[in-house]
Amino acid sequence: MATTGTAETTRRDFLYIATGAMGAVGAAALVWPFVSQLQPDASVLALSSTEVDLSLIEEGQIVTVKWRGKPVFVWNRTAEDVTKAKDVPVASLIDPVARNANLAADAPATDANRAAEGDGREKWLVVVGICTHLGCVPIGHAGEFDGWFCPCHGSEYDSAGRVRRGPAPENLAVPPYQFVSDTKISIG
Amino acid sequence: MSGHATFEPKNPALKWFESRLPLVGLIHSSFIAYPTPRNLNYWWTFGGILSLMLVCQILTGVVLVMHYTPHATLAFDSVEHIMRDVSYGWLLRYMHANGASMFFIAVYIHMFRGLYYGSYKNPREVLWILGCIIYLLMMATGFMGYVLPWGQMSFWGATVITNLFSAIPVVGPTIVQWLWGGFSVDNATLNRFFSLHYLLPFMIAGVVVLHVWALHVVGQNNPTGVEPKSEKDTVPFTPYATIKDAFGMVCFLIFFSWFLFYIPNYLGHADNYIPANPLVTPAHIVPEWYYLPFYAMLRSVPDKLGGVLTMFGAIAVLFFVPWLDTSKVRSGAYRPLFKQFFWIWLAVCIGLGWLGSKPAEGGYVIAGRILTVWYFVHFLVILPLLGLFEKPKAVPASITEAVLGKNKGAAPASTGAQAPQTKG
Numbered sequence A: 001m002a003t004t005g006t007a008e009t010t011r012r013d014f015l016y017i018a019t020g021a022m023g024a025v026g027a028a029a030l031v032w033p034f035v036s037q038l039q040p041d042a043s044v045l046a047l048s049s050t051e052v053d054l055s056l057i058e059e060g061q062i063v064t065v066k067w068r069g070k071p072v073f074v075w076n077r078t079a080e081d082v083t084k085a086k087d088v089p090v091a092s093l094i095d096p097v098a099r100n101a102n103l104a105a106d107a108p109a110t111d112a113n114r115a116a117e118g119d120g121r122e123k124w125l126v127v128v129g130i131c132t133h134l135g136c137v138p139i140g141h142a143g144e145f146d147g148w149f150c151p152c153h154g155s156e157y158d159s160a161g162r163v164r165r166g167p168a169p170e171n172l173a174v175p176p177y178q179f180v181s182d183t184k185i186s187i188g
Numbered sequence B: 001m002s003g004h005a006t007f008e009p010k011n012p013a014l015k016w017f018e019s020r021l022p023l024v025g026l027i028h029s030s031f032i033a034y035p036t037p038r039n040l041n042y043w044w045t046f047g048g049i050l051s052l053m054l055v056c057q058i059l060t061g062v063v064l065v066m067h068y069t070p071h072a073t074l075a076f077d078s079v080e081h082i083m084r085d086v087s088y089g090w091l092l093r094y095m096h097a098n099g100a101s102m103f104f105i106a107v108y109i110h111m112f113r114g115l116y117y118g119s120y121k122n123p124r125e126v127l128w129i130l131g132c133i134i135y136l137l138m139m140a141t142g143f144m145g146y147v148l149p150w151g152q153m154s155f156w157g158a159t160v161i162t163n164l165f166s167a168i169p170v171v172g173p174t175i176v177q178w179l180w181g182g183f184s185v186d187n188a189t190l191n192r193f194f195s196l197h198y199l200l201p202f203m204i205a206g207v208v209v210l211h212v213w214a215l216h217v218v219g220q221n222n223p224t225g226v227e228p229k230s231e232k233d234t235v236p237f238t239p240y241a242t243i244k245d246a247f248g249m250v251c252f253l254i255f256f257s258w259f260l261f262y263i264p265n266y267l268g269h270a271d272n273y274i275p276a277n278p279l280v281t282p283a284h285i286v287p288e289w290y291y292l293p294f295y296a297m298l299r300s301v302p303d304k305l306g307g308v309l310t311m312f313g314a315i316a317v318l319f320f321v322p323w324l325d326t327s328k329v330r331s332g333a334y335r336p337l338f339k340q341f342f343w344i345w346l347a348v349c350i351g352l353g354w355l356g357s358k359p360a361e362g363g364y365v366i367a368g369r370i371l372t373v374w375y376f377v378h379f380l381v382i383l384p385l386l387g388l389f390e391k392p393k394a395v396p397a398s399i400t401e402a403v404l405g406k407n408k409g410a411a412p413a414s415t416g417a418q419a420p421q422t423k424g
């Protein structure tokens, strides 16, 4: 700005820059509410836990419940489903991480780390029913790996909800949940 | 913008107004006296047709909003209410829904025209890029509009497309949550899409003004690709281009009416007459036909981020065409090799569109991969190399010579150029 005349910094330059900087801060402060309003609002956040009665789920049955507007699959797996899932070496998986919100972020994707914790509970598999590719709801008891098949772009999951064939990059997410009694879980 | 005649108002009231705001003079110089090349063919009428379709979408859209309710529990029923109860509601909705498809048919023809005749080349780069921006805005508008009826395809289309952003490393999942305003596509998503669906067409209108402005600075290209050199090479916009454009529009409207009155659901999808259900994905989800080639590309890459980048790259590459095509000859009419590659590329685009409508399995995926690679090779390898190795035919000295002389090489390549229904 002050290149005409002298190249020296003047009091006026300082005032220009200080004014411009204040203006920029003000503009940013004004933009923030416009961006921030895009977030999930309080009413959406408030609806974030769901209870499921496990005693109503037959052996072999997959039940779909709604949590945060998304489907969650609760599967009462047969002994055969569990054995099959256990027999798969973790190193051979597309995604070797458990993706279990109840465990450490780097827990390996063994069947034990995917299924419910505790004695006699390993038959329970609770996963968010959203394909990790682009968000379709996979179809249960389908596909080559006896888990789920996604109709959108053909991803397949096994009986521990682990992705076995792309394009999905990750295993089906295990949501945060706990047992509130022996036959009831609370998701969220 | 010097034309064949300039506007000099005789009427004193008009004179008074003109000296304060030269609006009539601007219209006169842009749409009446404006010199257009004398050899424009019917592929040049699609600009006018596109403007007409934009007006049609805005008019029908504004009226639909008078009866539509943007809420997850009410939207589906309000669209049915438009169809069944509102007087002529069925007509307005079918005009809007089919109008969107017609808009895309016209824009694809318009873009193919530009690619064939080299309309993107110096000095029309900015004009071309503005066109690409309009195309992007149209895609966003069409996508958000398709969400509004809140049927199964609306819902799952919205889910899949917004999830594309989850492929972005680190911030992806947060961006998606902020697009949704929740943890899944829901009422908040519907509301913001509705707001943007109303806004974007007016932004398109703004960019169209810039596009036409840029056009009037550099002048229209023409089938020979030779710039007008004298007054003999041009004719005034009115009546020549006005009448030709009007005739093109009438023909296009007949085509539009055929869809509108005989097969109004042909381009739609039956699943969208099932209300949105967040717990069940339809067995076979497909986007609207105008996105199919890109959808095919997305699915042909077995990696999530890779697929998304490929898809966006296919559009991004269009922005760089002015610099990727190294040939000194503008019009494809004088480029024997380019011409062949152009038609192959067009077939690839249509093939990709067809594959996008097929399930993602077996041979379809393999074919999709081959065509996807070809799409990019065309732009990134063939176009730059052709300019260096191709031996073009002799270009006429002027438009007039091409039209009146023996050298009619620039006759429009109308054979095999039926309205392409699918793009690339």
Ligand code: HEM
Pocket (backbone or CB within 6 Å): B054, B057, B058, B059, B060, B061, B062, B063, B064, B065, B068, B079, B093, B096, B097, B100, B103, B138, B141, B142, B143, B144, B145, B146, B147, B148, B149, B197, B198, B200, B201, B202, B204, B268
């Ligand atoms: C660039 C121009 C536009 C395009 C390409 C476009 C595209 C679309 C599409 C594809 C649909 C879905 C139709 C269906 O299957 O039912 C739609 C719906 C809708 N659009 Fe637009 N639109 C445009 C402009 C507008 C404008 C300017 C408005 C409002 C001012 C508007 C309001 C609506 C409404 C209310 C619906 C929902 C009703 C329905 O589904 O028919 N649109 N739009």
Ligand code: FES
Pocket (backbone or CB within 6 Å): A131, A132, A133, A134, A135, A136, A150, A151, A152, A153, A154, A155, A166, A167, A168
């Ligand atoms: S959304 Fe499941 S495979 Fe693409």
